[in-house]
Amino acid sequence: MGNCALGGHVVTTEKNGVVQLKGLGLSEFPPDLRKLSGCLRGLDLSDNQIERVPPAAIKMFAQLTGLRLDGNRLVCLPDELCSLSRLESLSVRGNLLGELPSAFGRLSALRTLDLSGNRLRALPPQLCGLQSLEVVDLSRNQIREVPGYVGAMQMVELNLNQNWIAQISPRVARCPRLRVLRLERNWLELVTLPPGLLRDSRLCLLALGGNLFDLKELEEMDGYDGYLAMCEAARGDVALMRSLLL
Numbered sequence: 572m573g574n575c576a577l578g579g580h581v582v583t584t585e586k587n588g589v590v591q592l593k594g595l596g597l598s599e600f601p602p603d604l605r606k607l608s609g610c611l612r613g614l615d616l617s618d619n620q621i622e623r624v625p626p627a628a629i630k631m632f633a634q635l636t637g638l639r640l641d642g643n644r645l646v647c648l649p650d651e652l653c654s655l656s657r658l659e660s661l662s663v664r665g666n667l668l669g670e671l672p673s674a675f676g677r678l679s680a681l682r683t684l685d686l687s688g689n690r691l692r693a694l695p696p697q698l699c700g701l702q703s704l705e706v707v708d709l710s711r712n713q714i715r716e717v718p719g720y721v722g723a724m725q726m727v728e729l730n731l732n733q734n735w736i737a738q739i740s741p742r743v744a745r746c747p748r749l750r751v752l753r754l755e756r757n758w759l760e761l762v763t764l765p766p767g768l769l770r771d772s773r774l775c776l777l778a779l780g781g782n783l784f785d786l787k788e789l790e791e792m793d794g795y796d797g798y799l800a801m802c803e804a805a806r807g808d809v810a811l812m813r814s815l816l817l
Contacts, residue, residue, distance in 0.1 A: 588612035588634070592619070600625050608632050617641040617662075626651040633657070641665050641685075653677040664688050664708070676700025687711050687730070694731075699723040710734070710753070717743055717754075724749075732756055732778070741765035744772040750805070756781035761788050770794025775805035 588610055592601065597619040604611070608631040621643040630651035637660040645666040653674040661678070662685040669690045675697035683706045684698075691712040698704065704725050710732040717731065722742030728751035736757040743752070744767045752774055761784040769777070770793050777798070780786060789795060 589614075589637075591615040593639075594618040597621055599623075600628055602628070604628070605631055609634070611635060613637040615639040616643070619643055621645065623647075624649055624652065630654050636660065636680075638662070648672055650674050656680060659683070659703075661685070671695045671697050673697065679703060682706070684708070694718055694721060696720050698726070701725065716740070722746055727751065729753070738763055739765055739768070741767055744768055744770075746772070748773075750774060751776040751778075753778040754782070755779065758783060760784055764792070766793055768792070768794070769798040773801065774798065775801045 590604070590607065590611060590613070593615050594617070597616065598621065600616070600621060600623070604614070605628060611632050612634055614632070614635060614637070617639045618641065621640070622645065624640070624645065626649040629649060632655065634657060635655050636657050638655075638658060639662045641662050641664040643666055645663060645668060647668065648663070648671065650672045653672055655678065657680050658678055659680050660683045661681060662683075664685045665688040667690055668686065669692070675695065676699065678701060680703055681701050682703050684704065685708040687708045687710040689712055691709065691714060694709065694714055694717060698707065699720055702725050706728045707726045708730040710730045712734050714731060714734040714736055716736060716738040717740055719740040719742045721740060722745035724746055725748055726746075727748050729749060730753040732753050732755040734757055736754060736759060739754075739759070743749070744765060750773060755778050759779065759782040768774075779789070
């Protein structure tokens with residue numbers, strides 16, 4: 572992509588700080604984007620054929636708050652990405668990622684993270700260091716368990732649908748802010764669900780459809796009545812907020 576092709580996007584960036592280069596058949600990170608490093612706040616390079624994010628280029632975008640790289644051919648992310656201290660939203664859905672950079676926990680402003688449709692085999696431990704994290708989508712990966720360190724994670728919503736999960740650590744109930752946990756279409760049996768999952772957690776939505784047990788069996792679990800009460804309270808809070816906005 573040359574200067575002429577990027578020209579219209581330069582004007583757009585100067586107005587709202589966002590560049591969208593989605594579905595243009597790009598095979599590499601456009602080098603001309605470096606000229607926008609001082610004003611670029613949002614960048615969408617989804618649905619291209621990009622295989623790598625050049626380290627020297629990405630670290631220049633210190634003002635970036637939103638980055639979308641969905642539907643490319645990325646096998647890894649550079650460590651330099653972790654220097655984007657203002658990044659609030661990162662979406663790398665539908666790539667070939669097998670792991671995250673070791674310094675990923677430095678993304679202190681990150682609030683939403685979409686890594687669905689990749690090749691992750693484990694819940695990334697780097698997420699433990701992200702104190703601002705709210706929504707994490709890890710659906711359609713190859714994750715086999717929910718490990719003990721999940722109890723140190725701060726997200727409000729965690730999507731683990733369509734993985735290979737057969738084990739859940741009891742520490743999931745200790746997630747201080749977790750309200751929504753999606754585990755649909757995995758390999759869970761009722762006996763593998765931690766006894767305190769409903770009793771000790773603050774979940775108001777637990778999605779378990781498509782596993783190896785009948786959902787009606789959940790009604791026999793300790794804490795189910797309290798879980799229902801939490802769900803009703805959550806729905807009441809949402810209804811109240813909507814009424815205040817009208």
